[in-house]
Amino acid sequence: MITLYDLVFSEDRRPSPFCWRTKLALKHKGLDWRDEPTGFTEKQKIAFANSITVPVIHDGTKVIKDSWAIAEHLEAAYPGKSLFPNDATHAYARFVNGWADTAVNGAVFPFILGDLAERVRPQDRAYFDESRGKRLGTTDFTAFQAKAREKGIASFRTALEPARRVLRGQAFLSGETPAYPDYILFGSLMWPHTISPLELLEKDDVLYAWRERMFDLFDGMARKAKGP
Numbered sequence: 001m002i003t004l005y006d007l008v009f010s011e012d013r014r015p016s017p018f019c020w021r022t023k024l025a026l027k028h029k030g031l032d033w034r035d036e037p038t039g040f041t042e043k044q045k046i047a048f049a050n051s052i053t054v055p056v057i058h059d060g061t062k063v064i065k066d067s068w069a070i071a072e073h074l075e076a077a078y079p080g081k082s083l084f085p086n087d088a089t090h091a092y093a094r095f096v097n098g099w100a101d102t103a104v105n106g107a108v109f110p111f112i113l114g115d116l117a118e119r120v121r122p123q124d125r126a127y128f129d130e131s132r133g134k135r136l137g138t139t140d141f142t143a144f145q146a147k148a149r150e151k152g153i154a155s156f157r158t159a160l161e162p163a164r165r166v167l168r169g170q171a172f173l174s175g176e177t178p179a180y181p182d183y184i185l186f187g188s189l190m191w192p193h194t195i196s197p198l199e200l201l202e203k204d205d206v207l208y209a210w211r212e213r214m215f216d217l218f219d220g221m222a223r224k225a226k227g228p
């Protein structure tokens with residue numbers, strides 16, 4: 001049985017965009033897993049993997065950290081439905097991975113920073129304030145978030161245009177059925193979805209309709225996730 005170390009916030013919220021990639025990849029492969037909720041200050045739980053971030057998986061004798069490495073491991077170790085249906089999808093997924101890590105997640109973070117701080121587990125709050133405060137040069141996360149939203153939401157929506165252009169011609173980023181590129185971008189949108197009342201997508205956006213299709217996958221697994 002695979003064990004997945006998944007970031008946990010208060011009231012069992014699971015916001016990590018990277019862990020969502022892994023959970024959807026596991027489902028895609030039809031695999032079950034044992035869930036190990038891991039708070040920011042429980043690094044001892046993932047020390048065996050020599051990691052300070054989640055997701056981490058323990059799969060038999062194998063220990064894998066980093067969502068991309070986990071996806072590649074699952075693809076190599078488990079036959080059946082492919083996460084990268086062909087070579088082109090693999091390269092495309094790499095591109096989407098890099099785009100989501102930098103442009104998308106980097107843009108989402110300031111919009112939800114205050115909401116993240118409010119919903120982090122009380123025992124992780126000091127760590128959150130210190131680590132994020134150091135990175136941003138302020139611990140007034142509420143003001144930081146308000147300012148980011150005021151200026152940034154319209155340009156964030158514009159930045160998603162490459163995905164929109166694909167989705168105008170097909171149901172999923174990967175074609176007529178979803179695969180790993182879809183799980184990557186969807187993970188980025190699960191981050192605000194689980195932690196913030198802010199709606200980043202407009203109802204008439206093709207991305208909104210795609211996200212609805214993604215919510216429906218695997219018996220509505222993501223739709224059932226604890227919300228903000």
Ligand SMILES: N[C@@H](CCC(=O)N[C@@H](CS)C(=O)NCC(=O)O)C(=O)O
Nearest residue numbers: 016017018052053054055066067068
């Ligand atoms: N490149 C890594 C990034 C993982 C990552 O940054 N995870 C965050 C949670 S969203 C984390 O564990 N952060 C720990 C911390 O900030 O202490 C991946 O794709 O798995």
